[in-house]
Amino acid sequence: MTPNETLSLKCKHCGKETVFNQPYVYHAGFSDQGFLYNDAGTLSLVWNLFDPLLEELFPGERLWTQGRANRQRFEKLLQPAPAGGRWRFRNPARCMHCASPISGPMLKTVHYLVYPGSIVTDADQQLRLKDYLILPPDSSVLSPSKQGC
Numbered sequence: 001m002t003p004n005e006t007l008s009l010k011c012k013h014c015g016k017e018t019v020f021n022q023p024y025v026y027h028a029g030f031s032d033q034g035f036l037y038n039d040a041g042t043l044s045l046v047w048n049l050f051d052p053l054l055e056e057l058f059p060g061e062r063l064w065t066q067g068r069a070n071r072q073r074f075e076k077l078l079q080p081a082p083a084g085g086r087w088r089f090r091n092p093a094r095c096m097h098c099a100s101p102i103s104g105p106m107l108k109t110v111h112y113l114v115y116p117g118s119i120v121t122d123a124d125q126q127l128r129l130k131d132y133l134i135l136p137p138d139s140s141v142l143s144p145s146k147q148g149c
Ligand SMILES: [Zn+2]
Pocket: 011, 012, 013, 014, 015, 016, 095, 096, 097, 098, 099, 100
């Protein structure tokens, strides 16, 4: 048990608290991480910017998230969130009680929240980003040059 490893954020709209499995609000820039929330805004998907999958998808493009087409391509490759809904770059984090936004998406803030049941592919090497794709990693989607074979 790690009783101090949770964070409570009080919603400015309804005044109720949402509890997160983290000691403080994480700063993605310090840990080279990217993150998305699902449509409901109550689950997080976190990845490491150096995940080998990203080099496969966007070779040499360290800042691939700045391209709209890249973002859409990435979103379409991902499986739906465990609780339903898609992972999208425009989704904010939301209050568990009234669904008001409580933290911005990756493109607007470097701070992120990890909801209970979230997918954090960075925390241990057992969880890799490629395990959450709709298509298998050897699919032609990942290697456009192989299409038509
Ligand atoms: Zn609320």
